[in-house]
Amino acid sequence: MSFDGSFTHAMTKELNEKLSNGRVSKINQPYDNEMIMLIRANHKNYPILMSANPNYARVQVTNIPYTNPGVPTNFTMTLRKHLGSAVLSKVSQVDNDRVMRFHFITRNEIGDLKEMLLIVEIMARHSNIILVDKQDDMRIIDAVKRIGADKNRYRTILPGDTYINPPKQDMFDPFNASDENLDKISALVKSYPNQEMLATQLRQNVQGLGKDTSLYLAKYLHQNGNLKILFQSFFDNFDKFKPTLMVNEKSDSFSVYPFIQNDKNETFDSLSALLDKYYESKAQTDRVREQGGTLIHIAKNELKKNRNKKKKLQKTLDNTKKADEYRIKGEILTTYLYKIERGMNSIKLTNFYDNNNLIEISLSNQISPSENAQKYFKRYQKAKNAVIYVNEQLKQTNSEIEYFDNVLSQIELANPDDLNDIKTEFKAEGYLKKNHNPSSSKKNRKQKISKPEHFTSDNGITILVGKNNLQNDQLTLKDADKRDTWLHTQKIHGSHVIIKSFNPDDMTIQQAAELAAYFSKARDSAKVPVDYVKVKQVRKPKGAKPGLVIYEGQKTVFVTPKEETIEHLRKNNQ
Incomplete structure (x- = not known):
């Protein structure tokens, strides 16, 4: 189910029950x-996203x-000015549309009460x-x-x-x-026995139906019974909801009610808890792509540049294989100079390096x-000298390819908070221009590397996981x-990954390997080989890129990573 008008109806009800008469205590804009908005109501703090x-x-x-970002945005400052300490009187929905209104009671400059609205329009890219x-x-x-007339003539924001x-x-x-509306629905059900065709008609007549909701409703209405009662019964579920994560082979979906029964379905205490579960990884990936767009662009461009360079170097190296051929031809020409006349384009001579067979030069x-x-x-x-140079260039180019492949993998697995370290690393390595603003430069110099993530094994041993190259270097080479x-x-x-134990047990090694x-x-692979070794046997080669180390004397364990195990080890640390 999408966050359509009907889901908005249910969420409006849930928020009203939790937040009515709550007071705004904090306002932040962590992401674009x-x-x-942190609202305190009924002796609890509710962070509203x-x-x-x-x-x-x-x-x-x-x-x-x-x-939160280091510096609040202008919009954040505006909200703090007008809504700081305001009381939320209610949350309302415009009809059954994807528009929610937060009604705040606050005071103006002279202390009189006034009502402000914070309107959230949930309309995809709009x-x-x-x-x-x-x-x-x-x-x-x-x-x-902000939407100007150049983007929308009907409605500027x-x-x-x-x-x-x-x-x-x-x-x-x-x-x-109304009865007239319900009669229309009854007529549609009779006219469209096909579920998908009926769902399309329902979306064109009933406000606030996403594709999934319309399909559930079409299936519901095709049951035996009074159509008007079935229609009303279906929408009763949006007032007496049972938040469900519906699991299927293609993709999971969230719903106010388990309209499709499945043993794998997971139920939640609230719609918000359901959305946290559903969106946690999806939204995080999207935020990383959005905030790390420049870093991704740089890494992909550098990868493309180095892969093209590698092809050219390889071609040059292949040409150097003809070096001996050039030498042989030069020696044969020197031996038979008396047979060569000026103006000739080619000549066949005896190749004394190849059983005296003829060679055309x-x-x-x-x-x-x-x-x-x-x-x-x-x-x-020239070819002989090029071999040394090209091999050195190939080594450097392969190192660059390996490095940017690694960075892209880190961005893919990163939290938005991890991106600052990668940005700092790119600046240090010269891939990203440094800010020449004196105050900003000072901040950059003082910026600390973020901390690795902490986990705890079932036997109570701390396990640390670095999320980017700077974290990895700090963790392995300095802190461990x-x-x-x-x-x-x-x-x-x-x-x-570092196990904070001098002699870890097999279970801890297994769990740490799953983290790695x-x-x-x-x-997403099975039977992943993970090497483990004492930190003293890990070292960084001179001049190596951030995050690159070599090691020896390792043992290897094979594991299959599971998200449930990772969450379990996270909870152990709480």
Whole structure:
């Protein structure tokens, strides 16, 4: 089920039950187009995620941790100014549309009470978060996405504009359906016995139906019974919901109710907990791609450049294999100079290096026989010298390819918070221009490497996992005791893992190996080889790239990484 109008109806009900008369205590914008508003209600703190992300727009209570940017955005400062300490009187929905309104009671400059609206429009790439002064004729204060007349002539979203609701469609609200509306539904069911065709018709007539919801409703209405009662019964589930993660072979989906029964379905205490589970990895991946776009672009460009360079170097190296051929031809020409006449384009001579078989040698008709022989010797010397240079260049190019392959793997597995380390690393390595602003440069110099993630084995032993090259170097080469145990996937890009024990038991090694496999490019593989060795046997070659180490005397264990195990080890650390 998508976050359609019907799901918005259910979420509005859930938020009202939890947040009514709550007070705003904090407002932050940890990610582009996403706000976190901490509301204290009923002696509890509720972090409300309001997302205008084009792919994962939604509103929910979230328990997924986040990190605030060092400097708040202008929109954050505007919200803090107008909504700081405001009381949330209610949450409402516009009809059955994907528009939620947060009604705040606050005070103006002279202390009079006034109502402000924070409107969240959940409409894919058109999603937005808009602050509106209700008592000033719905005047827009600001929005997370400003929309000018060049993008939308009908409806601009700019400070000072009057807020206009999204265009209303000719559909009816299923939660306030009239007898006439229900008669229309009955007629549609009779006219369209095919479930998918009926679902299409329902989406065109009933407001707030996503594709999944319309298919569930079509199936529901094809049951035997009174169609009007079936219709109303279906939408009752959105008021008495049973949040369910529905698992199937193609992809998981979330729903207010288990419309499709499955033994693998997972139920939750709230819609928000359901969305946390469903969106945690999806939204995180999207945020990493969004925030790490520049880093990904640099890494991919460098990979492309180095792969092209490798092809050219390989071609040059292949040509150097002709070096001996040039030498032989030069020596044969020198031996038989008396047979060569100026102006010849080629000549066949006896090859005393090949059982006296004839060899045809190309000549330049513009130079003398002796100069032709010298030309072959020069080619030979050039090719011979090139072998050393090209091999060195190939070694460096392969190292660059390996490095950027590794970085892309790290970005793919990263949390948004891990990207700052990669950005710092790129600046240090010269792949990303440094900010020449004096104050910014000072901050960059003082920036500390983020901490590795902590896990705890079932036997109570701490396991540390580095998430990027700088973390890995710091963890392995500086922080770890030489008697600790170090793990890494064998010949596969991945994290450095440290077991904080001088003599870890087999279970801890197994669990640490699963962590190493999970935080590697082999996350989705089975029987992943993981090497483990004492830290003292790991070292960094001189001049090596960040994160690169070599080791010896290792043992190997084979594991299959499972997300459940990783979560279990995370909880052990809490």
